[in-house]
Amino acid sequence: MRKLFSFTAAVAWALSLTSLSAFAQPYPDKPIRLIVPFAVGGANDQVARLLATRLQVNMKQPVVVDNRPGAGGSIGVGTAAKAPPDGYTLVLGETGSVAINPSLVKKPSYDPVRDLVPVALLVELPLVVVTHPGSNIRTLKDLVAFGAGKNISYGSAGAGTVQHLSMELLKKTMNLEMTHIPYKGGAPAMTDLIGGQIPVLCVSASTAQQPAAAGLVVPIAGLGKTRSATFPSLPTAAEQGYPSLNVMPWQGIFAPAGTPPAIVEQLASEINKAMTAPEIRRSVTDLGVDIVDLPREAFARLVRADVDRWAQVIRDGKLSID
DSSP: OHHHHHHHHHHHHHHHHHHHHHHTOOSOSSOEEEEESSOTTSHHHHHHHHHHHHHHHHHTSOEEEEEOOOGGGHHHHHHHHTSOSSSSEEEEEEIIIIIIHHHHBSSOSOOHHHHEEEEEEEEEOOEEEEEOGGGTOOSHHHHHHHTTTSEEEEEESSTTSHHHHHHHHHHHHTTOEEEEEEOSSHHHHHHHHHTTSOSEEEEEHHHHHHHHHTTSSEEEEEOSSSOOSSSTTSOBTTTTTOTTOOOOOEEEEEEETTOOHHHHHHHHHHHHHHHTSHHHHHHHHHTTOEEOOOOHHHHHHHHHHHHHHHHHHHHHHTOOBO
């Protein structure tokens, strides 16, 4: 009996050592999946792939980009929100899919505050309001005068996009009557603005850069806290007397809620290190977006504030999509 007990104890001790050894494996010890909730080739996808390339070198494990497009990013973000919270599934979230969609859709599949953990802010995407040259609108006050006593049509990259919601915020702030015309992307909306079918549009600064340089459109206001590097001479909405028109879309990395804090902090550190690499900074800047170094806690506050802000805009405008 003593021998049997000793043998059993020895086996249990060996198993406990094996279990402890497996538990103590350093993170990461297998490939990491980075979900991109948009199609291959877009700006979101390009930023994610630049990050993944550098991150897998630094972390010595493959970082596999998994494109899950659809529903304005909600499909990919919803997939990540339901993934095991072990640090091996991340998602590229942005203002639309994280801060807007859950309040806009009738049956959201995730709660951004409850189901996601902000890991690292990557970039910000400056927005500008542009008009058709023939409208003679050159400032936001000109836009108010132009809209006096009539309904103005405005375009956006699509219903529920941050460009759409930004114009809804502008409409309320400036007390204008405006009708939204959604397009399937910023490019077709820009085409109709250039053609004179619509008088005003909100787009990314990078989308507006070439048409503005050619004189085909006129930027009248930047919507960020500071002037866009793409249009350094363009006054912001705040500079023109509308401080509440401060909109700066962002992209960042999120993990499923419940991911161990130590892993989240390690990921945040590695991602920030990757984004500061000179070759990454150059490539990302060429896409017309701005790399932002923000502490993780500040990023989490930004996400919560934007969730609340856009929920209010959606309620005020009585907006929803199926």
